Amino acid sequence: MMTHALGRVPSSLTGQIVTPGDRRYAQLRSTYTTSASPAAVLLPKTTAQVVDAIRYAREQRLPIAVRSGGHGFSGASSNNGGVVIDLSMLNRVQVLDERAGLVRVEAGARWANVAKALAPYGLVISSGDYGGVGVGGLATGGGVGWLVRTHGLTIDRIRAVEVVLADGTLVRADAEHEPELFWLVRGAGAGAGIVVAFEIEAAEQRNVGVAQLVVEAHADGRTVREWASCLAQAPRELSAAAVLFAEGRSALMSITAVVAAESLRRVRPVVEPLLAIGKVLEHRTDLLPYPTLVPTAHLHPNVGQQRGTTTNGLFSDLDDAGARAVTRAATGPGRAVIQLRSMGGAVNDVAADATAYPHRHQNTLVIASTFPPQGGAALDIAWRTVGARADGAYVNFESRPNPAAFARIYPGETGARVRRLWKRYDPDGVFRSALLTGQSQRSGQPARSGQPQRSGQPARSGQRSGQPARSGQRSGQPHRRRR
Numbered sequence: 001m002m003t004h005a006l007g008r009v010p011s012s013l014t015g016q017i018v019t020p021g022d023r024r025y026a027q028l029r030s031t032y033t034t035s036a037s038p039a040a041v042l043l044p045k046t047t048a049q050v051v052d053a054i055r056y057a058r059e060q061r062l063p064i065a066v067r068s069g070g071h072g073f074s075g076a077s078s079n080n081g082g083v084v085i086d087l088s089m090l091n092r093v094q095v096l097d098e099r100a101g102l103v104r105v106e107a108g109a110r111w112a113n114v115a116k117a118l119a120p121y122g123l124v125i126s127s128g129d130y131g132g133v134g135v136g137g138l139a140t141g142g143g144v145g146w147l148v149r150t151h152g153l154t155i156d157r158i159r160a161v162e163v164v165l166a167d168g169t170l171v172r173a174d175a176e177h178e179p180e181l182f183w184l185v186r187g188a189g190a191g192a193g194i195v196v197a198f199e200i201e202a203a204e205q206r207n208v209g210v211a212q213l214v215v216e217a218h219a220d221g222r223t224v225r226e227w228a229s230c231l232a233q234a235p236r237e238l239s240a241a242a243v244l245f246a247e248g249r250s251a252l253m254s255i256t257a258v259v260a261a262e263s264l265r266r267v268r269p270v271v272e273p274l275l276a277i278g279k280v281l282e283h284r285t286d287l288l289p290y291p292t293l294v295p296t297a298h299l300h301p302n303v304g305q306q307r308g309t310t311t312n313g314l315f316s317d318l319d320d321a322g323a324r325a326v327t328r329a330a331t332g333p334g335r336a337v338i339q340l341r342s343m344g345g346a347v348n349d350v351a352a353d354a355t356a357y358p359h360r361h362q363n364t365l366v367i368a369s370t371f372p373p374q375g376g377a378a379l380d381i382a383w384r385t386v387g388a389r390a391d392g393a394y395v396n397f398e399s400r401p402n403p404a405a406f407a408r409i410y411p412g413e414t415g416a417r418v419r420r421l422w423k424r425y426d427p428d429g430v431f432r433s434a435l436l437t438g439q440s441q442r443s444g445q446p447a448r449s450g451q452p453q454r455s456g457q458p459a460r461s462g463q464r465s466g467q468p469a470r471s472g473q474r475s476g477q478p479h480r481r482r483r
């Protein structure tokens with residue numbers, strides 16, 4: 001393997017650079033989806049050290065990857081032969097104003113730790129369904145969480161961000177100061193700079209109602225259609241995820257429905273319509289503390305253990321043909337694992353041009369994944385009919401970033417503005433997104449690099465996902481394999 005002689009690290013980062021000879025390297029080189037061999041991983045602990053890390057990384061004239069929790073699907077938070085700026089030590093969660101629910105969260109924190117830190121205050125931030133996901137990646141793209149219809153996307157509750165730009169300038173952006181950067185970071189933040197911290201308005205909530213159902217999914221798509229129309233009409237206290245997977249010649253839907261209510265008496269009537277969408281094989285409803293949904297049991301090192309290919313599409317309505325196509329994607333030749341996520345509610349209160357996430361009229365997000373030995377070709381077969389009907393896409397569930405994906409994620413005027421602002425804040429393309437170039441870290445060969453070293457495949461567990469991790473074993477991630 002060719003190696004690049006790295007320059008001397010600045011004294012402020014002594015001990016915080018990890019290179020291949022270091023025993024920490026094995027746990028820091030890769031991401032959740034991708035094994036990689038960077039020349040160095042920098043571990044800044046402060047904003048000033050992030051500034052130094054960017055300067056140092058740029059001086060090396062090597063590709064630069066930014067990592068918060070390492071769960072990005074494209075694997076872009078590591079690289080081969082380049083420098084990774086890993087923010088995992090920048091992970092504080094501070095309640096700034098308890099009455100207003102204002103919280104400062106550093107980018108390297110994981111959502112499990114955010115939920116745990118806020119629980120004593122009776123506060124929650126709707127983030128995602130997985131405790132191990134990092135704040136930085138999720139909160140720069142969107143954030144479709146367990147309370148998404150109640151509180152909107154994670155980015156909808158961001159009130160200010162602290163960003164280190166490619167030239168090392170630290171900028172605090174909010175609605176009044178640097179509003180263009182503030183707009184960009186909420187939906188297209190990967191490519192703007194390194195966000196070191198977010199100020200987020202948390203919501204008051206201690207417990208949530210959680211219903212877990214397994215329903216037979218009819219091959220003609222009617223169960224999926226019923227699920228989608230039930231959610232589109234539901235009160236915004238209800239948010240839900242469902243995983244659809246083949247079972248013989250038909251499919252099963254494993255549904256997790258979360259109700260923002262503090263008593264089972266209020267939870268049950270909200271969940272009831274879901275019990276009528278098809279033949280219910282299993283069902284239970286509980287009242288659980290919110291952190292149960294994003295537990296610390298999800299925290300683990302990332303060693304490229306979850307290889308797979310993922311894409312997604314948004315839908316205003318899933319009509320008969322759309323619902324049939326979605327069901328067929330799970331049961332047909334490609335055999336993708338399909339996840340449905342409820343959108344709408346508070347997400348659609350926000351104007352389409354208010355943030356760089358413009359999709360404010362859709363009600364359902366459909367996510368499709370295939371896993372080895374199936375690859376992208378199988379996903380394309382499974383997804384073709386569904387994808388043709390989709391109305392937009394969400395950046396954080398796309399493992400193959402390229403210009404076509406950019407056009408689905410940032411359509412029209414949003415896309416033009418994102419391109420313009422990425423260029424303004426990062427004129428040299430230090431953080432240039434693979435959405436523009438089509439060269440993802442997974443397949444791209446950097447200028448002076450070693451070859452990617454793929455890890456072994458983890459065993460399939462056959463578990464049904466779309467479930468909160470009551471015991472730390474089940475999660476709502478868009479696949480059904482153990483981590």
Ligand SMILES: Cc1cc2nc3c(=O)[nH]c(=O)nc-3n(C[C@H](O)[C@H](O)[C@H](O)COP(=O)(O)OP(=O)(O)OC[C@H]3O[C@@H](n4cnc5c(N)ncnc54)[C@H](O)[C@@H]3O)c2cc1C
Nearest residue numbers: 068069070071072077128129134136137138144190195477
């Ligand atoms: C198991 C699993 C479950 C998931 N569940 C959900 C879910 O329920 N809802 C949802 O919305 N998403 C979900 N996602 C998708 C998730 O939002 C994205 O994968 C997200 O990018 C992960 O963030 P991270 O910080 O862990 O990733 P990383 O791999 O660290 O980062 C991903 C990319 O984001 C950019 N980035 C990271 N940190 C920063 C920063 N501080 N400043 C600027 N750019 C940065 C970089 O370009 C980086 O390549 C899930 C992903 C997985 C793997």
